Amino acid sequence: xxxxxxxxxxxxxxxxxxxxxxxxxxxxxxxxxxxxxxxxxxxxxxxxxxxxxxxxxxxxxxxxxxxxxxxxxxxxxxxxxxxxxxxxxxxxxxxxxxxxxxxxxxxxxxxxxxxxxxxxxxxxxxxxxxxxxxxxxxxxxxxxxxxxxxxxxxxxxxxxxxxxxxxxxxxxxxxxxxxxxxxxxxxxxxxxxxxxxxxxxxxxxxxxxxxxxxxxxxxxxxxxxxxxxxxxxxxxxxxxxxxxxxxxxxxxxxxxxxxxxxxxxxxxxxxxxxxxxxxxxxxxxxxxxxxxxxxxxxxxxxxxxxxxxxxxxxxxxxxxxxxxxxxxxxxxxxxxxxxxxxxxxxxxxxxxxxxxxxxxxxxxxxxxx
Numbered sequence: 001x002x003x004x005x006x007x008x009x010x011x012x013x014x015x016x017x018x019x020x021x022x023x024x025x026x027x028x029x030x031x032x033x034x035x036x037x038x039x040x041x042x043x044x045x046x047x048x049x050x051x052x053x054x055x056x057x058x059x060x061x062x063x064x065x066x067x068x069x070x071x072x073x074x075x076x077x078x079x080x081x082x083x084x085x086x087x088x089x090x091x092x093x094x095x096x097x098x099x100x101x102x103x104x105x106x107x108x109x110x111x112x113x114x115x116x117x118x119x120x121x122x123x124x125x126x127x128x129x130x131x132x133x134x135x136x137x138x139x140x141x142x143x144x145x146x147x148x149x150x151x152x153x154x155x156x157x158x159x160x161x162x163x164x165x166x167x168x169x170x171x172x173x174x175x176x177x178x179x180x181x182x183x184x185x186x187x188x189x190x191x192x193x194x195x196x197x198x199x200x201x202x203x204x205x206x207x208x209x210x211x212x213x214x215x216x217x218x219x220x221x222x223x224x225x226x227x228x229x230x231x232x233x234x235x236x237x238x239x240x241x242x243x244x245x246x247x248x249x250x251x252x253x254x255x256x257x258x259x260x261x262x263x264x265x266x267x268x269x270x271x272x273x274x275x276x277x278x279x280x281x282x283x284x285x286x287x288x289x290x291x292x293x294x295x296x297x298x299x300x301x302x303x304x305x306x307x308x309x310x311x312x313x314x315x316x317x318x319x320x321x322x323x324x325x326x327x328x329x330x331x332x333x334x335x336x337x338x339x340x341x342x343x344x345x346x347x348x349x350x351x352x353x354x355x356x357x358x359x360x361x362x363x364x365x366x367x368x369x
Contacts, residue, residue, distance in 0.1 A: 011243025012291065015252040018236035023259030025229020027267070032222055037211050038096060041222065042089045043202030044213070048223025049231030050195025057188040067189040069182070076181035077190055084175025085198030090205075091168035098161030110166060112139055114173025115250030123177055125245045134289030135247070138254040141282035144275045176246050183241040191234040195226075255283045 025045075032041060058064060069077065116135055119125040182190050203213070213219060240249045 009243065011240045011249075012252065014236040015240035015244065015249050016255070018233040018240065019253050019256040020259045021233035021236070022229050022253070023256035024263045025225050025233070026256075026260035027263055028225050029222070029229070032218065035218060036214055037206055037209075038093050039089075039202055039209075040206035040211050040213070042093070043199050043204075043206055044219055044222045045226030045230050046085065046195045046202060047199035048195075048226030049234065050192050050197075050199050051223070052227030053188050053192030053195060053231045053235065057186075057192060060188065067186050067193075069185050069189075073182045073185055076178050077193065080175045080178035080182070081194050081197045083171040083178065085194050086201050088168045088171035088175065089198070089202060091164050091171060095161045095164030095168060098164065108165065108169060109139055109143060109254065111169040111172045111176075112250050112254040114170050115176045116247040118173050118177045119180075119245060119247035119250070123180070123246065125247050127247060130289050130292070131248065131251070134286040135251040135254070137282045137286030137289065138251055141255070141279040141286065144279035144282065173250070176241070176250050179238060180241045180246045183238045187235045187238040187242075191231060191238060194234070195231060251286070255287065 029041070029045065036044075112135065116127075120127050179190070207213075237249065237253060240252070244252070
């Protein structure tokens with residue numbers, strides 16, 4: 001294996017860190033499942049995420065700062081909140097009423113599939129055979145993690161329950177692709193806003209059903225888990241979306257269940273099985289295929305105007321009226337038309353279509369945006 005060919009870029013490290021945080025939250029959250037209704041638990045997790053990120057953002061900016069979302073970005077963000085922060089969790093809770101935990105764990109792996117399919121078919125992200133095979137290996141690893149050794153099956157669940165959970169996975173797949181549209185914006189604000197709105201809806205529904213919020217030590221602990229596993233994890237996920245696109249970010253994030261099981265084994269002393277190690281091998285193969293992706297060809301950048309944190313690299317060659325020469329920095333900037341060739345992924349500067357499958361050896365492939 002040629003280590004030098006592996007892609008350990010900041011977006012890749014960000015999504016793997018997001019997967020670790022979210023995966024770690026699963027075994028810790030499990031300790032509270034019997035103490036409060038599922039909807040209330042979800043709401044408190046989101047509350048910790050939203051409040052924690054808002055405080056972190058205010059501390060970072062030394063006060064409140066306008067998020068500067070454009071009128072075109074708000075519909076994407078609100079739609080993402082509706083699908084990922086409201087509809088998805090509600091459908092999951094309905095599904096858990098009718099199916100087993102083993103079946104639910106199995107079906108939740110389809111979030112990766114829906115994310116990739118929507119990214120490729122609807123949002124026209126480019127892909128190749130290596131990426132598809134890598135995604136399938138990661139999904140297959142998730143299926144092995146869901147295997148029930150006691151009866152050699154994936155658990156038994158009703159058809160309505162399975163359909164509810166598949167619908168939840170579809171909502172989260174849509175959410176991942178919609179959040180890609182606002183990934184260039186302030187990630188602390190978008191993730192915090194999503195957490196606050198989701199918390200209000202889920203906790204509000206739980207209170208209307210007659211449930212009560214548990215005492216502070218319990219709620220505070222759950223909120224801290226939510227801040228790390230739902231808040232910071234989502235910020236890192238958004239940063240990865242900015243640099244990798246939805247399909248690749250979703251595939252990398254698909255290793256989260258493996259980290260969850262690994263932490264459950266190491267911290268809570270749960271036993272391992274042959275399925276655990278088999279899943280780890282499949283996910284490692286999938287990650288290797290993604291990390292060694294080589295997508296390079298001559299491509300053209302059209303004029304573009306947007307704002308995000310950046311340094312003055314080959315894609316950011318612009319003048320400043322006033323500048324303290326500190327990098328990275330954030331401001332509205334313009335990209336001039338540029339044609340060149342280098343290794344790239346569907347990040348915020350390379351969201352173009354391909355007339356045919358490009359290869360590093362050919363300069364005949366061109367792009368339009």
